[in-house]
Amino acid sequence: MKRFFIIFLSCYCFVPNLFAQNYIAEYHSGEKEKAQLLFNSNEWRYDVIDNANVVFSTNDIDLGDDLSSPIPMTVTKFNFRSLDKNYYLDEEIILSLQNKPVIKGELIKPEWTIVSDSIKAIEDYTCLMAKGFVRGRDYTVWFTPDIPVSAGPWKLWGLPGLIMSAQSDDKEIKFHITSFKKIDNEPVKPMVKTTISPDEYKTLYNNAIKKMNREIRALSDDRGAQVSVTNITLNHPDKSLFE
Secondary structure (H helix, E strand, C coil), X not given: CHHHHHHHHHHHHHHHHHHCCEEEEEEECCCCEEEEEEECCCEEEEEEEEEEEEEEEECCCCCCHHHXXXXXXXXXEEEEEECCCCEEEEECCECECCCCCEEEEECCCCCEEEEEEEEEXXXXXXXXXXXXXXXCEEXXXXXXXXXXXXXXXXXXXXXXXEEEEEEECCCCCEEEEEEEEEXXXXXXXXXXXXXXXXXXXXXXXXXXXXXXXXXXXXCCXXXXXXXXXXXXXCCCCCHHHXX
C-alpha cells in the first residue's frame, strides 16, 4: 500500500510539470514570412513578421504603375490565446503600419473532425489529420498527440495536440513547423492599452476604405473619370474580418 501511494504521488507530481512545460516552435508560412509560437498548456503567443503585398482593386480604371502594382509592406503582428481566462488578443492592420488595432474576444473552439486513419510523421512526431472550418476557410491540419497542448500557428487551435502543419483547402494559406524545443520562458501577454471587438474592426476597415476612396479621387484623370477602390487585399488569412 505504501509503495502504491509513492508511485501515485510521483505520477501526480509529474503530470502537472509536464503540462506546465513551456515550448517554442517556429513556423514557415510563405517565402517571406517568419513566425514563432511560444506556448504552454494554458497560454500561447504567435508572433509573425510578414513581408506582404497590398493590392488595390478598382473599377477597371488604370491607376498607373504606382497603384496598380502590388505595394510591399513589412507587417509585424501577434495572436495571443488564454485558455484558462477564455479570451484572445489579435493584432491586425488597417492600411498602414501606424494603425494596428488589437481585437479582443471570447475564445470559441473551432470544430474539428479527426481523420484517425490518416497518420504521418512530421519532425519525428506521429501526427493525425483533422479537418475544420476556421475564420472563413476550410483547413486540413496535422497535429501530434505526442505534444498534448491545444495550440497551433496563427488562430488555429482546439485539437488534443500541437498543430504541426496546416493548409487551407483553397491552397491560399499554409503553415508548417520547422523547429521545436522546450524553453524556460513563459508566453508573455502583450501590453495593450485599448482593445476593440471584431465588429468594431470591420467598421474601422470600411471607414478606411471610404477614406482611401476620397484620396484616390484626387488622382482622377483629365477626362474626369472617377476612380474608386472596391477592395484591398492584404494577403490576410482571416477572411471573416473582411466579409
